[in-house]
Amino acid sequence: MKRCLLLLGLALLGALPTAAQQAPPPHKLLIAFSSYRDRPRHPQIYFYEHDGIGQGKVVGSIPTVNNRSDYHPALSLDGRYCAFASELENQTSRIFLWDNQDKRLVDLPNVNDSPNGQLHPTLSGDGRLLAFAAWGRSGYSARWDVVLYDVGKKKLAPAASLNTPAFDERMPCFSADGRHLAFTSNVKGGVGLTDIYLYDLRAQRTLALPEMNSPGADLTPSLSGDGNLVAFASARPGGKGGRDVYLYDRAAKRFLDLPNLNSVANEQTPALSADGRYLVFVSERSAGAGERDVYLYDRQTGRLLPTPGLNSKRDDMDPCVVVLTGAQ
């Protein structure tokens, strides 16, 4: 009798769907990244959709031309717009904006009105504000400066006291709400030689983050939607090895744990989803498909998510992620 009940119980259990089977995919993530997968000499921008659990596929790319390298994609919150840097061989790097719905480049008057290099574009969540780093641009300093551009008004936007005349402001990254802009600067007086700062566009002032920066180089910041969480790469002592990804909570004034994310290899270029749950980054760990691979990390579970088809044998890099449906 007991055996019969046990068998019946097991049969019922088998008939019930597991939690994973039962629950619909909670999110639809869109990852944009740059990859050499199809063109070994020139990378291209690709789009990859992921279900937030373990399934995903490449869903498109930005068309390109011969001898052109496209990199550093940055998405608007709805995934429609993608800003990226682009470099024709032997020419300086330019900034473009791709409309993923109409499948065309958006005209951006004045953005590339400089004979010198421009890179590292970033978009506000609504896609109306664009920022990028420019070398020796007319009207700015002779060094690297962050340039703001109003996509709606199609003109450069002022940013009082954002740049310094004798130092380098680079690697800008908007919060999705468009209020904050994180960037790096080597201005004197920082904790280290290259520190991360936050520019408040509403207050038009720069915030230092001395409790977050280190004596080493702190690079490639990324912000959560409200600008509270700052993800970045640093080779500061105490990490797992090489460069590691760190996540800082500005309100709580503390670093947040990222279990199972860093390795002895270099982890770089982290990018947060606006809700702060997902982090994409590049790692050179030995388990990858190529030397540099893109990884997707879920802070809620503290695990790397499977990303079938995301990486190739060649370098995959410069990822960014937005949550299209779900908890955004």
Add this chain to the structure above:
Amino acid sequence: MLRIGDATVRNCQGFTRREMLQVAGLGVTGLTLADWFRTQEARASRPANYGGSGRDVSCIFLWLDGGPSHLETFDPKPETPDNIRGPYGAIRTNVPGLMIGELLPALSRHMDKCAIIRSMSHTTDAHSPIPMLTGFNGETTSYGAVVSKLKGFRQSMPPYVHVGSRLGVGGGRLGAPHYPVEIADPSGSRVQLPQFALTADVRADRFQHRRELLRAVDRVRARLHASEAVERMEMSYQRAVNILTSTRVRDAFDMGREPESMRDRYGANLFGQSCLLARRLIEAGTRFVQVKWYDGIAFDAWDVHGADLGGMVRMEQQLCPRLDQGLSALLDDLQQRGLLRSTLVVVGGEFGRTPTINRFGARDHFPYCFSYLLAGGGVPGGAIIGASDRTGARPAHRPVSPPEFAATLYRLLGIDITDNRVRPFVRDALPVAELF
């Protein structure tokens, strides 16, 4: 008894005539290398002259192909004008007063093992490895080839190994026997050695059979024409066979024998794995390992003309982090294994980069002043040799030319540069005395 002319006849060991002819060809097993080994043997029979220093130092030459920026690596200039100063600063090292580039934090903890020459200078601004890998324009005999000729084999290991895609220098005037064994890609678990592979149609058991044949033939030859030359030939063939069959050689090239943690420590990239392979080879007995920074995909070398993929961001995200990790792991590992004093590590490329930043926000070719790093091999740790001027444009003190660098390198490796066999590759140049 050997009978020739009978197609079916077997010799005293039961070999057929066909088999004998196969052995006479010797190409079937990769044993065309025998000439190479014979020359090696001839060299090895001469007494070595290490100039009385008694040093027998091996070398790992890390060739940063493309020309690394001295200003962002070993000779930072954080206080220069805006059009020269890069975005990266200079960090302190474990040697008081010695600063290096901000992007090399791990290496900064190893500078007590390193000396930096900050006043290297020549005039060739094209991507040629010749000046810095031979010492002289027009010369194609690389340092490794000279070491191969003068020092020869150690413990069956090939004396000169090149890791990475091919460079335009090799055996040069010393000929094919002193060309390096070339390893294109060490990143797999098992390194392929095309020069030493059995050809596809020769199975291992057949190879062993032919090896026995070879011995039999040489024994007959020796009986017929006993001479020292035949004896040397026998040894040369034996060396070739040893490389094909030696457990030591096979193991040295077998990266799969390294624990995953060690492979990760060096960096899971071609440069890191090349450094690890170099350590394995040196440990096993190879005398000179040349590692070329790879160029597998576009713009992956140190030729940083542009701002992003072509340049500075790549240096920030790929080049310097990989150099920092791989070189630091190598120095650590050599020291922990007690090999650092007997192994000279050399780091540099064909030239440096322009002090003035170009419109891309990066730097172009610049041979007139650049840096080289030397570590281990008895070099004085923490030493700075020479100095560049305020902008890194010209040597301000104690310029070092490629011929002087060649003389220095040979001397550090324990080679007597007054030896007549070395003079053609040094000419009248003298070593940099500060390094001894």
